[in-house]
Amino acid sequence: MSDGQTPKVLDDARSRLEFIYKRLDASADAQQRLSHPQRVIEAAIPVRMDDGSLQVFQAWRVQYDMTRGPGKGGIRFHPDVDAEEVTALSFWMAIKCAVVNLPYGGAKGGVRVDPKKLSRMELERLSRGYIRAMYDVIGPDTDIPAPDVNTNPTIMGWMADEYSNIARGQYPAVITGKPLGLGGSQGRVASTGEGALQVLKIWTDRNDLDPKKMTVAVQGFGNAGYYFACAAMNLGFKVVAVSDSKGAVYSEKGLDIHAIWKHKHKTKELKGIVYSEESVEQEKNVDHLDNDELLKLDVDVLALAALENQITQDNAQDVEAKLLLEIANGPVTSKADTILADRGIPVLPDVLVNTGGVIVSYYEWIQNRTGDYWTEDKVSERMRERIQHEADRCFKLAEDEGISVRNAAYMQGIRRITEAMDDRGTQGFFNGDS
Ligand SMILES: NC(=O)C1=CN([C@@H]2O[C@H](COP(=O)(O)OP(=O)(O)OC[C@H]3O[C@@H](n4cnc5c(N)ncnc54)[C@H](O)[C@@H]3O)[C@@H](O)[C@H]2O)C=CC1
């Protein structure tokens, strides 16, 4: 998405730290350490294609900071993935794990590929190849991958299986977001969206707002966006628009999210949605919009659940929503943040809003290590408790200090990371090798 106007995502991500360092009076040592990823691994993955030809895919795993524990973070399959993007995503993982006080550092992986162009067998060979390439740097106590954009439980299952094959043992805790039959956790699939809804609910409660009177538009109708939209609908929000990479659908009366999801799975797009008979009334009211139009809708909540750099200095002026909810990582640039703040539009930040996924990944890791498997209710109750506690702290810090919720969340996360750095001692710089 970088076009000269739009900043490089990593520079932009790190630019937010200057303010935080000043507020926290962070040591020069800690600042230096957080200026560099601890480790960047690049690999070339050869894959035998179904037609007999060989294709080589570039892949990365970046471990940004592992001071507070093993690296944690998803693996993205996308044609635009590069080292810089994966590094930015690993940096956000470090912050977010600290914001919700998980005993993890931050890492992220990526493969430069358009998975829609691969057959299922090719995708499996690529996924297994990723693990063979990264085997030496991942592990239940070192770095624990999970799903992200265009990866899912099936892919995590192949990856966990490949790791176990190489290690000649059962190591389910090396990967989270697995299928239930391979040690996945109840509730992981819906957790990112449901966690995001919970942060929104804490916000509406604190601000005395009634969800039943609020409209929502959702950019990105994938794992995170779909489960968020369902949870929002269940709580009484009216979801009036959703989009995917090809376009958006809108109905001022509210959309039937389940019908749209079914349609999207059948046809691979939102376009041409035909509601089921029970919802035939709605069909008449559904309009198709361009992606950009969805971002300008006059709604109470604009939930961004696609990719980075969606609201920039070029379109922040056009946003009519009353609140932005960052379910994706990095959807609002720092310049856009300033424009939105000047216009009085609050942004609930990614490093707090989308933590439901990694929190339940943490619970999956605990279940794998103890062999004690929890019910869905227990998983969701523990996720809700953690989000309530940590979000309340962020919102209170923002109010007490008169700062944005993003700055408050960053202060909460960075404080925990720099304290852990100090606790390791002046010579301490854990890099996962020792
Ligand atoms: N899956 C997870 O557990 C977590 C995901 N996230 C973040 O949430 C975001 C979405 O991830 P997932 O839902 O897992 O990915 P996904 O691959 O399931 O879905 C992504 C969706 O975004 C859509 N999209 C892409 N470009 C778009 C555009 N320009 N306009 C509108 N829609 C567009 C795609 O068509 C797809 O529907 C990413 O930023 C990811 O890093 C964050 C925390 C956890």
Ligand SMILES: O=C(O)CCC(=O)C(=O)O
């Ligand atoms: O579940 C996880 O471990 C990480 C999910 C992720 O990649 C993210 O939060 O951005």
